Amino acid sequence: MTSAGSFEDLLRELAPQVLGTLVRRHGQFDACEDAVQEALLAASGQWPVEGVPDRPRSWLLAVAGRALVDHWRRDSARRRRETAAALDPTSETPDNPDDTLLVLFLCCHPALSPPSQLALTLRAVGGLSTAQIAAAFLVPEPTMAQRISRAKQRIRDAGARFEVPELGERAARLAVVRHVLYLIFNEGYTATSGPDLHRPDVTAEAIRLARLLHRLLPGDGEAAGLLALMLLTDARRAARTDADGWLVPLAEQDRRRWDAVAIAEGQALLTRTLGAGPVGQYQIQAAIAALHDEATTAADTDWPQIFALYDVLDRVAPGPVVTLSRAVAVARVHGPAAGLAALGTLDTSDRLAHSHRLEAVRAHLLDEAGEVDAARDGYLRAARMTASRPEQRYLTRRAARLRPPPESS
Template identity: 50%
Template sequence: MHGAHEAVDRAFRDEWGQVVATLIGVTGDWDLAEECAQDAFAQALQTWPRDGVPERPGAWLTTAARNRATDRLRRAAVGAAKLREVAAMERVQAGEPGNDGPDHDGTVPDDRLRLMFTCCHPALALEAQVALTLRTLAGLTTAEIARAFLVGEHTMSKRLTRAKQKIRHAAIPYRVPPAHLLPERTPAVLAVLYLLFNEGYSASAGADPVRAELSGEAIRLARVLTRLMPDEPEAVGLLALMLLHDARRSARFDAAGDLVLLEDQDRTRWDAGEIGEGTALLDAALRRGSPGPYQVQAAIAACHAAATRAGDTDWAQIAALYGELVRLAPSPVVELNRAVAVGMADGPAAALPLVEALDASGRLAGYHLLPAVRADLLRRLGRAADAAAAYRDALALAPTGAEHRYLRRRLAEVTEES
């Protein structure tokens, strides 16, 4: 039974986006698609422990969700035309990721990419576009998405509801748009992919600090997007950024699941193939002479990847790149990252005023990394008691077990020193 429950959990991570995307494509009803997908997973929790895990879990789940949608629509008496649409799902090879033939407009056929571009319609506010895609494509909870945007769960729930209503009332088509309309949706699509990757690379909540299936899906979709938009340097830059980060994944946690800081990682465990591909992609993007935020972030990641030892890291260059990133894509999180780089390049005394100004502004209220960075700077300055207080603040906000354990170790170190 335990193995069946694990299989359902794994199938949710692997198949949710495909099941929902397929149902939306056929029924055109976003709420119905999500509800029927949830019903299918609930049915799997009842059936798989008794009958065994099916050979193709995704196919089983899509069929169960399709049958549930058919029943719901029949009971609602929405008409034969809609039922014919649902019946068309019989022809879909459930559980296989999309089709490989051309889309209606001759572009990329992937169901999940269609879903992403539909969510990222310019009629929706940018934050709503990103949030809706993370909900429907990745199956992230409203609470997880709210944390990613640093807003309350109730606020995010209302945004998601309004976005779905807007798609329904405006009859926004479920498709990859024609080539001339791609640029207006590119910023939101790239933002979705990056948030999807980040949620996999460093989970915002839960026992597992990494959700490799999410970061892997983001990389896969980024590859599809670069084929769709080969002349878009920011799409290429984002793919480079993901690969350069993902190259470090296996070294970020030890055997006990505890977080290993970048400076302490075993760099021989970094994936040289991903680093090589990411660096080559970044070089190709930069040669176009139109640098953007994702290319700059990829350049920062490349600086880390180029250092064979932590002591060889060019922190001055990284601080300068963060300064450029603040100009291109200003945000309090970017400013915090720049402060970290300044602290490494010029010392903690140079960085602490930057962090304290951010703290005073209130723009990162509730963000656990702000007090964590402040605590680290205070620790390096020898102010153990102040550092301990900041570590306690960070502990109260940290969302994952791995981060809790790391912060508790740091707190114990400075408590012993004071």
């Protein structure tokens, strides 16, 4: 009998293909997407009991087609629309390898906000239900349902077409697609709120979608770099917490717990990609992650090379987050005082004004510089600023370690 996991994998693989076919035939992304979700729910209930049909994609197309017909029948303005193609699975057109990419482009339409792009990508391309997406981002299901509904409405209002964007727009849209997958991975790897440090289900979905993008665009160096970055980073996940669930910083992790298979795959991708074309931000970040993964101990880390790569990244994709990471490399190469000086440039950054990461890094460098009181205050300030309970516990513990000894009577 086919396992539940393989059913889920098959449905997630087929979801964007079926959606692409329906949208290509009928337009109306929102109605087609709702119909596909109904078909996925039906398959989830029937296939584990009755077995996978001989033509699972046709089965899903037929069920989704009937859902579309029901939708149109309930809408008097669409009663006369042609439904034969949707009802006849034998009319299925050959697989178009670009359809999934087109769905990705549509979900990452510039008319949508980044949170809406994330949600719609996970639902339409990832095949996740609204409840699953809501759970992943720790929001109520009705809130997520409204976000997805508004996203589909905006796509309709923007007059988005189901086609490859014009050449001038294609690169920008593809950059958005990559960025959305990157954000999905980051949210899974370090959850912004809640009781867990990471969400393996979300990182796994991000890696699956990055594999899909790389397969659709094998010549795109940044798609390969993005997948390599995810693999090389996620390889450390098991070592990021100890047996009691406490966060373990990179320098203190048991590297024997890192996933050697994922590291090898990420390194191989990177080796094939670097030098084959223009180098972008994800390839550079992957190269930095590879240097961390190659070090057998924290002391063996090639910080001068990492520092040099951050200088390149700062030219290719400048921004406060890059500056923050670069400051850590500066401190490793030139000492904590130099790192603190580099952080000083971020004090006026609106993007980091409400983030705990700047305060946490500053506190760490102050700690290394021997500024105990300032470091303790910084750790506590950072702990108050984050909604992640594992990070709160870690930062509070770091502050407690710096508590001054009680005065003798």
